[in-house]
Amino acid sequence: MNKILLIGRMTKDPSIKQFENTGNNRCNFTIAVRKRTKNNNGENEADFISITVWGKTAENVAKYMKKGYLVGVSGRLQVRSYDDANGNKKYITEVVGEEVQFLESKKEAV
Structure with missing residues (x-):
């Protein structure tokens, strides 16, 4: 089983990217x-945990959340690798979020 549950504060405003070839958002x-x-x-x-969310969840996070907001994230842990320009293998560990819950209103946010 690969299931992650986290509660924490956003360290900076989220960044969104739309993939034109698929129309999907990350x-x-x-x-x-x-x-x-x-x-x-x-x-x-x-601990500072990198999160990636896709689709409608990505749109909602980018639209409604910002630095300092308290969020709950459920998802799965993902480890991927790539070769850098020098041919060295680099590893990235991140959480692929399946659900993001906004845990405070805008008035309560830091």
């Missing part, structure tokens, strides 16, 4: 997910 964004533990200085730490 939206990328990153959320900061707070860790339960604190660092040596007693400060909270976070």
